[in-house]
Amino acid sequence: MSSIALKTLFVKEVRRFSKVWLQTVLSPLVTTSLYFLVFGVALGSRLREISGVPYIQFVVPGLVMMTMVRDAFLNTSSSLFQSKINGTITDILVAPIGAFEMLVAYVGAAMLRAFIVGALVYVVALTFTFFPLYHLGWTLFFAVFVTATLALLGMIAALWAQKFDHLAIFPNFVLLPLAFLGGVFYSIDLLPEPWFTVSLFNPLLYMVNGLRYGFLGVADVSPEASAAVVLASFAVLLGVASALLRSGYNLRS
Amino acid sequence: MKPPVLRCRHIVKRYGKFTALEDLSLEVYEGEIFALLGPNGAGKSTLIHCITGLAKQSEGSIEVLGFDTVADFRTTRRLVGLVPQEINYDPFFTPVESLMIQMGLMGVEPNRERAEALLKTFALDEKRDAYTRTLSGGMKRRLLVAKSLVHEPRLLFLDEPTAGVDVELRRELWQEVQDLRTAGTTIVLTTHYIEEAEKLADRIGILHKGELLLVESRESLLERHGGRSLEDIYLELIRKADGRHAA
Numbered sequence: 001m002s003s004i005a006l007k008t009l010f011v012k013e014v015r016r017f018s019k020v021w022l023q024t025v026l027s028p029l030v031t032t033s034l035y036f037l038v039f040g041v042a043l044g045s046r047l048r049e050i051s052g053v054p055y056i057q058f059v060v061p062g063l064v065m066m067t068m069v070r071d072a073f074l075n076t077s078s079s080l081f082q083s084k085i086n087g088t089i090t091d092i093l094v095a096p097i098g099a100f101e102m103l104v105a106y107v108g109a110a111m112l113r114a115f116i117v118g119a120l121v122y123v124v125a126l127t128f129t130f131f132p133l134y135h136l137g138w139t140l141f142f143a144v145f146v147t148a149t150l151a152l153l154g155m156i157a158a159l160w161a162q163k164f165d166h167l168a169i170f171p172n173f174v175l176l177p178l179a180f181l182g183g184v185f186y187s188i189d190l191l192p193e194p195w196f197t198v199s200l201f202n203p204l205l206y207m208v209n210g211l212r213y214g215f216l217g218v219a220d221v222s223p224e225a226s227a228a229v230v231l232a233s234f235a236v237l238l239g240v241a242s243a244l245l246r247s248g249y250n251l252r253s
Numbered sequence: 254m255k256p257p258v259l260r261c262r263h264i265v266k267r268y269g270k271f272t273a274l275e276d277l278s279l280e281v282y283e284g285e286i287f288a289l290l291g292p293n294g295a296g297k298s299t300l301i302h303c304i305t306g307l308a309k310q311s312e313g314s315i316e317v318l319g320f321d322t323v324a325d326f327r328t329t330r331r332l333v334g335l336v337p338q339e340i341n342y343d344p345f346f347t348p349v350e351s352l353m354i355q356m357g358l359m360g361v362e363p364n365r366e367r368a369e370a371l372l373k374t375f376a377l378d379e380k381r382d383a384y385t386r387t388l389s390g391g392m393k394r395r396l397l398v399a400k401s402l403v404h405e406p407r408l409l410f411l412d413e414p415t416a417g418v419d420v421e422l423r424r425e426l427w428q429e430v431q432d433l434r435t436a437g438t439t440i441v442l443t444t445h446y447i448e449e450a451e452k453l454a455d456r457i458g459i460l461h462k463g464e465l466l467l468v469e470s471r472e473s474l475l476e477r478h479g480g481r482s483l484e485d486i487y488l489e490l491i492r493k494a495d496g497r498h499a500a
Contacts, residue, residue, distance in 0.1 A: 002327065002360045004357055004360050004361070004362055005357060005358050005359070005360050007357065008354060008356075008357025008358055008363065009357075009358065011357075012346075012354050012357075015345070015346075016345050019345050020345075083343075086341055086342070086343070086344070087337070087339050087340075087341030088341050088342070088343045090307065090335070090337050090341060091341075091343075091354075091355055091358060091400070092358060093306055093307055094305045094306055094307065094330060094333070094335050095330060095355075095358040095359050095360070096326065096327035096328070096330040096331050096359065096360050097358060098327070248309065252306065252307055252308055252309055253268070253302065253307065253308040253309075
């Protein structure tokens with residue numbers, strides 16, 4: 001393993017999203033803050049408590065997780081896909097860099113971006129409604145493994161995609177609907193059957209509720225069940241991404 | 254003869270049913286300039302891609318200074334540099350940043366002084382902090398050459414480095430190639446400007462439809478054909494090969 005190459009690729013990826021911080025950091029912060037203002041502050045003041053906590057607090061972990069999911073995915077997918085399109089992936093492919101270093105550098109940078117944006121959304125939320133973290137350990141566990149999982153999904157999407165439209169399928173037609181239907185704004189206990197049961201097949205439900213448990217100590221599913229789903233998703237996507245990188249899928253002809 | 258820096262043995266490269274390289278064996282020796290000539294689609298870039306890691310051969314083995322390019326890829330890629338045919342640049346970074354990043358990727362500790370020295374060598378020092386997208390085509394081409402040298406490779410591949418560049422820049426690039434050879438770098442180049450290969454190359458290989466038709470020193474090739482130009486010899490070989498394929 002080349003530690004210099006790993007560090008260089010990681011720093012390059014971090015500098016890439018830092019150079020366009022308006023688009024990569026500020027834009028998701030503004031968008032999510034608007035969600036918070038509309039659903040948490042404006043509508044939340046009219047809604048009763050959900051799961052024993054004020055609605056304005058209930059939506060915070062969901063919004064933080066929705067932002068982190070989106071940004072972790074977008075960082076790896078856009079960076080790797082753009083490298084494929086503009087040919088600069090050649091610089092990496094001719095270098096003495098293995099699949100492991102590529103994986104760690106791309107995923108690590110995506111996680112950092114997601115943490116920064118997630119933390120900023122949390123700070124904005126705290127200015128409206130202060131509440132202490134219920135469980136730091138679960139919070140960090142879900143933040144780390146969910147962002148890593150979505151960063152891996154972003155890499156797989158970038159490797160598979162042949163055009164920008166392919167890449168757009170994931171955030172617009174997969175992640176956003178799953179996040180909205182994954183209990184960001186409501187508890188699935190409010191849903192009638194069969195939608196309650198259908199919701200249990202949505203992996204984003206476990207990601208949102210895992211972080212909600214860490215933040216507030218309340219969730220629709222137990223943190224252990226959420227952790228199991230997140231770890232299983234992480235393991236599957238890690239295996240797929242590693243295999244694709246090792247085989248040179250859509251990278252080396 | 255000096256020991257081979259590059260040894261390709263029975264390379265076959267298939268893309269589905271299409272065979273791009275057919276049982277190709279080749280050796281390139283230390284300190285020489287080897288020109289690989291052939292029409293479009295002959296397999297020149299495919300061969301270079303197999304050696305540099307951009308493609309994987311279907312059969313056969315490739316060694317760089319005795320190291321296998323698959324089993325010992327970390328070693329061989331550290332020994333090899335590539336100037337790709339297509340100009341590419343990262344719009345997020347300046348030339349000096351691009352060179353320092355490439356050093357790191359090649360496993361060399363990034364060094365700003367060395368990056369600036371390389372930019373000076375390639376007359377890019379005034380543009381070191383400009384966005385790469387603002388550079389002219391010739392400057393971007395020179396930056397590609399500089400990037401390929403950040404780790405001081407023993408074997409350098411130039412895949413049509415003068416395609417689409419003006420006469421002045423072509424001359425500058427070829428001068429740089431000769432300087433690199435003088436400094437001890439082994440060079441494999443592809444070009445469509447056959448008269449340039451005739452002036453520069455120590456040995457010449459002609460590739461056609463994935464087959465290596467000929468590998469010979471420039472001097473003996475020209476001598477054997479009684480003073481005819483390399484371009485005439487090249488065209489005759491290609492026509493004969495086309496005739497064989499048609500038959």
